[in-house]
Amino acid sequence: MIMIDCDFPGGNIIAERIDGDDVFLRQDLRDTDRDWFYWYFRVRGAAGRTVRFHFTGSNVIGTRGPGMSEDGGVTWRWLGNDAVDGQSFVYAFANDADDVRFSFGMPYVQADLDRFLASYVDSDYLVAETLCETRKGRDVEMLYVGRLDGGADLRVLIAARHHCCxxxxxxxxxxxMAAILGEGDLGRWFQGRVECLVIPFVDKDGVEDGDQGKNRKPRDHNRDYVGESVHIETAVIRERVPDWSAGKLKVAIDLHCPWIRSNRNETIYLVGSESDAPWQEQIRFSHILEAERTGSLPFFAADNLPFGVEWNTAENYAAGKSFGRWAGExxxxxxxxxxxxxxxNVGDLDTSPELARVFGRDLAAALKVYLETIV
Structure with missing residues (x-):
């Protein structure tokens, strides 16, 4: 008997019914105030069968088909568009298939971060602390990376997963982080000059519970940097970061993923500030990043999204202030x-964890060049 569930970290699905080899399901929106597209489920009991999965709501299958994993979510690959027909996809399960997972993307949860950090457990350039405890009792990591003896003359703040999906x-x-912790010239430069504060899961509960996170009611984590914060995590960031910065904080980066498909959403880009001086710094950094890029995924400064264009308008921030706006002050x-x-995908090229990591290394290289120009 085919079994569909999401009872694991990051899981999200509502299985409506199973009719022979056809499964009908939809993403679980939970407390998101509009349609969104994150889903992640497990299939068991389908060995030797060819099963078609039908999404009954909106089209939530991405540009390369579902991500799929045959090892419990440790490694991922794209199933590909040949398996997709509109809002459905089909998969032929191997005769020995026991646990096959499918998702909108390639999920990254606490276990993935733990595997990464285990590689650096003896590093003198990484210290893991707890930012706070979530409402559900999970620890939110706060990682110090780089020069950690108090002698760094530069500081960088990096946040991720404000939108948990x-x-x-x-x-x-x-x-x-791998570039900063590495043994090459780039790593040694950071280890001698820069203290980085990294918050890998701002919305830790959302990551582990498999929420959408985007447009969470009453406001999501990335609109929670004004007035009294709704979320514990953002409140503590607002309290602790100014003291830590000590006048040495020069760069704050907030990592995101865009909409599901089409046009600019298939490019890497910076979200432009509404003020001219910060926008000019974004342009300058973008040109450095374009020049420093070594990976195959393209990046062009011309792809950046200026304020007032497409979704990047004052109306989009009506719900509250973003991390980037707050940090810029x-x-x-x-x-x-x-x-x-x-x-x-970025243009015609598929993304992957490996290529994303290479782009991260290029970001670190661009940060080095940028920081050298302002000291």
Missing amino acids: EMMQSYVLEGI LPGVQLATAIEFPYA
């Missing part, structure tokens, strides 16, 4: 930006 950014973050900060990294 946006998982591909986490692989980019791994690439940034901290003393000494010269570059505060959100960076959007697509889920499934």
Whole structure:
């Protein structure tokens, strides 16, 4: 008998019915105030069968078909568009298939971060602390990376998963941290000059519970930097970061993933500030990043999204202030930006955890060049 469930970290699905080899399901929106597209489920009991999965609501299958994993969510690959027909996809299960997982993207949860951090358990350039405890009792990590003896003359703040469903950014973050912790020239430069504060899961409960996170009611984490914060995590960030920055904080980066498909959503881009001076710094950094890029995924400064264009308008921030806007107001900060990294493809090229990590390394290289120009 085919069994569909999401009873594991990051899981999200509502299985409506199973009719022979046809499964009808939809994403669980939970407390999101509009349609969104994150889903992640497990199939058991389908060995040797060819099963078609039908999404009954909106079209939530991405540009490269579902992500799929045959090892419990440790590694992922794209199923591909040949398996997709409108809002359905088909999969032929191997005769020995026991646990096959499908998702909108390539999920990244606590277990993935733990595997990454285990590689650096003896590093002198990484210290893991707890930012706070979530309402559900989970620890929110706060990672110090780089020069940690108090002698760093530069500080960088990096946040991820304000919108918990946006998982591909986490692989980019791994690439940034691996570069800073590495033994090459780039790592040694950071280890001698820069203290980075990294918050890998701002919405930890959302990541582990498999929420959408985007447009969460009454407001999501990335609109919670004004007035009295709704979320514990953002409240503590607002309380602790200004003291830590100590006038040395120069750059704040917020990692995101964009909409599901089409046009700019299939490019890597920076979200432009409404003020001219910060926007000019974003442009300058973008040109550095374009020049420093070594990976195969393209990045062009011309793809950045200026304020007032498409969704990047004052109306979009009516619900509250974003992390980037808040961080840009901290003393000494010269570059505060959100960076959007697509889920499934950049132009004609498929994304993957490996290529996302390479882009993260390029981001670190661009940060080095940028920081050298402002000191």
